[in-house]
Amino acid sequence: xxxxxxxxxxxxxxxxxxxxxxxxxxxxxxxxxxxxxxxxxxxxxxxxxxxxxxxxxxxxxxxxxxxxxxxxxxxxxxxxxxxxxxxxxxxxxxxxxxxxxxxxxxxxxxxxxxxxxxxxxxxxxxxxxxxxxxxxxxxxxxxxxxxxxxxxxxxxxxxxxxxxxxxxxxxxxxxxxxxxxxxxxxxxxxxxxxxxxxxxxxxxxxxxxxxxxxxxxxxxxxxxxxxxxxxxxxxxxxxxxxxxxxxxxxxxxxxxxxxxxxxxxxxxxxxxxxxxxxxxxx
Ligand SMILES: Nc1ncnc2c1ncn2[C@@H]1O[C@H](COP(=O)(O)OP(=O)(O)OP(=O)(O)O)[C@@H](O)[C@H]1O
Numbered sequence: 543x544x545x546x547x548x549x550x551x552x553x554x555x556x557x558x559x560x561x562x563x564x565x566x567x568x569x570x571x572x573x574x575x576x577x578x579x580x581x582x583x584x585x586x587x588x589x590x591x592x593x594x595x596x597x598x599x600x601x602x603x604x605x606x607x608x609x610x611x612x613x614x615x616x617x618x619x620x621x622x623x624x625x626x627x628x629x630x631x632x633x634x635x636x637x638x639x640x641x642x643x644x645x646x647x648x649x650x651x652x653x654x655x656x657x658x659x660x661x662x663x664x665x666x667x668x669x670x671x672x673x674x675x676x677x678x679x680x681x682x683x684x685x686x687x688x689x690x691x692x693x694x695x696x697x698x699x700x701x702x703x704x705x706x707x708x709x710x711x712x713x714x715x716x717x718x719x720x721x722x723x724x725x726x727x728x729x730x731x732x733x734x735x736x737x738x739x740x741x742x743x744x745x746x747x748x749x750x751x752x753x754x755x756x757x758x759x760x761x762x763x764x765x766x767x768x769x770x771x772x773x774x775x776x777x778x779x780x781x782x783x784x785x786x787x788x789x790x791x792x793x794x795x796x797x798x799x800x801x802x803x804x805x806x807x808x809x810x811x812x813x814x815x816x817x818x819x820x821x822x823x824x
Contacts, residue, residue, distance in 0.1 A: 585618055586635070606772070610791055617745055625647075667730050674729060
């Protein structure tokens with residue numbers, strides 16, 4: 543059973559602080575609905591093709607892990623899902639990438655709006671050099687018109703959801719950079735969910751953390767999928783098997799196979815997957 547803080551719904555009078563999808567938990571539904579559709583997707587850096595004709599459906603309210611050896615294109619794909627590669631001048635792509643009805647790759651898509659729907663958490667926690675409160679309030683101040691009391695309510699809701707409220711509630715106006723690495727990463731998750739995303743992208747979110755903080759973030763990821771669709775890049779096979787529902791294995795810019803995590807780990811269809819998950823290369 544989830545702790546109270548994780549089951550509370552968002553403050554009712556706020557503008558879209560909760561996920562903007564249908565909020566349906568996949569465990570109530572026999573067939574997972576697709577949240578992100580990727581079809582015939584190719585991506586390049588200049589003339590170098592980093593992703594080849596990749597098609598994948600990412601189910602709603604599940605954790606999907608991207609695994610594969612270094613340089614196989616996991617981060618490239620993740621970064622296209624919220625157009626982070628727009629800032630890389632040589633990066634270009636073609637194919638289909640949709641979040642529900644939103645065409646992620648279309649030039650006409652409002653990237654600021656899209657990034658509200660698709661939040662990102664990075665390898666190294668990257669709080670702003672501001673207070674804990676101001677980190678979480680940053681997005682809502684930019685996107686929502688809230689009264690002070692509403693903003694305070696939303697900051698508390700987000701910090702509770704990210705399972706860090708109890709540790710920071712007495713020092714909300716202290717610098718975020720004074721928190722431990724694990725607390726900073728949970729703060730970054732709170733900052734990401736404060737604007738009401740549907741999807742959380744996580745690029746090796748635990749790689750800079752100690753084992754105890756890693757377990758805390760893994761528990762959090764698993765619980766957050768009740769409300770968000772999560773896509774996580776990880777090099778840690780135990781982590782993928784502990785906290786993902788679906789796993790996609792990439793090799794040299796291609797998707798080798800994807801499916802329920804148990805199947806990919808215990809009865810993979812492809813020999814390359816079997817070799818990788820058993821640690822024979824990588
Ligand atoms: N900004 C860039 N400019 C040029 N090439 C890039 C750039 N970013 C990534 N690449 C190349 O694209 C390929 C895929 O890289 P990517 O970072 O997506 O792999 P990855 O699977 O996430 O690797 P890792 O697990 O090491 O993070 C690699 O060959 C990489 O060198």
